[in-house]
Amino acid sequence: xxxxxxxxxxxxxxxxxxxxxxxxxxxxxxxxxxxxxxxxxxxxxxxxxxxxxxxxxxxxxxxxxxxxxxxxxxxxxxxxxxxxxxxxxxxxxxxxxxxxxxxxxxxxxxxx
Amino acid sequence: xxxxxxxxxxxxxxxxxxxxxxxxxxxxxxxxxxxxxxxxxxxxxxxxxxxxxxxxxxxxxxxxxxxxxxxxxxxxxxxxxxxxxxxxxxxxxxxxxxxxxxxxxxxxxxxxxxxxxxxxxxxxxxxxxxxxxxxxxxxx
Numbered sequence: 001x002x003x004x005x006x007x008x009x010x011x012x013x014x015x016x017x018x019x020x021x022x023x024x025x026x027x028x029x030x031x032x033x034x035x036x037x038x039x040x041x042x043x044x045x046x047x048x049x050x051x052x053x054x055x056x057x058x059x060x061x062x063x064x065x066x067x068x069x070x071x072x073x074x075x076x077x078x079x080x081x082x083x084x085x086x087x088x089x090x091x092x093x094x095x096x097x098x099x100x101x102x103x104x105x106x107x108x109x110x111x112x
Numbered sequence: 113x114x115x116x117x118x119x120x121x122x123x124x125x126x127x128x129x130x131x132x133x134x135x136x137x138x139x140x141x142x143x144x145x146x147x148x149x150x151x152x153x154x155x156x157x158x159x160x161x162x163x164x165x166x167x168x169x170x171x172x173x174x175x176x177x178x179x180x181x182x183x184x185x186x187x188x189x190x191x192x193x194x195x196x197x198x199x200x201x202x203x204x205x206x207x208x209x210x211x212x213x214x215x216x217x218x219x220x221x222x223x224x225x226x227x228x229x230x231x232x233x234x235x236x237x238x239x240x241x242x243x244x245x246x247x248x249x250x251x252x
Contacts, residue, residue: 053157
């Protein structure tokens with residue numbers, strides 16, 4: 001997995017690419033997320049359009065980021081969730097936790 | 113042992129997360145060779161990554177001197193994969209329900225639940241020598 005990030009309209013957008021399965025690749029997403037949290041950037045979107053799949057390690061990173069931001073008056077939202085990841089969110093009931101949007105624009109609008 | 117060894121459809125890796133991606137490349141290569149559709153390939157790859165992660169963290173407690181073997185087989189209707197470790201074993205019934213309200217926001221504890229959800233059959237054999245998990249997925 002690799003990732004890029006950018007900011008648009010005061011919202012951080014993190015774009016991982018590949019598979020999130022644990023090990024060094026998963027640390028990359030975790031570290032990037034916490035880098036923004038430490039910079040007090042509290043509106044975060046994770047764009048999942050280019051993530052082939054993730055396992056419970058990836059879900060754990062999303063939840064950890066979600067709860068950390070929520071506890072600091074921030075929010076983590078998902079955009080462009082692929083069918084495979086949507087299926088995992090459904091079977092784990094995490095679909096009830098995360099706000100998910102069909103596009104980055106919709107996700108950004110939801111913050112304003 | 114400091115790097116993966118592949119013999120036929122079996123891969124043995126040192127118990128280290130560094131090799132998860134190697135397992136995935138090996139596994140997906142064999143599965144595509146069987147002509148399995150991409151959705152099932154992903155389900156199997158997710159499940160194997162969960163079981164290898166479990167072996168590294170929970171069975172071997174990150175002891176990189178231990179090894180994990182991944183053996184892939186198929187018959188006419190199923191892919192059958194065995195993941196064996198050298199750990200102390202565990203009781204699969206002792207795992208907390210990840211869907212319970214109090215566990216929903218925990219960042220761990222979903223691995224085995226996901227494997228059971230994605231696979232058609234999951235069998236455990238736990239001995240003094242380690243844990244052997246066999247997963248079966250229909251390919252028809």
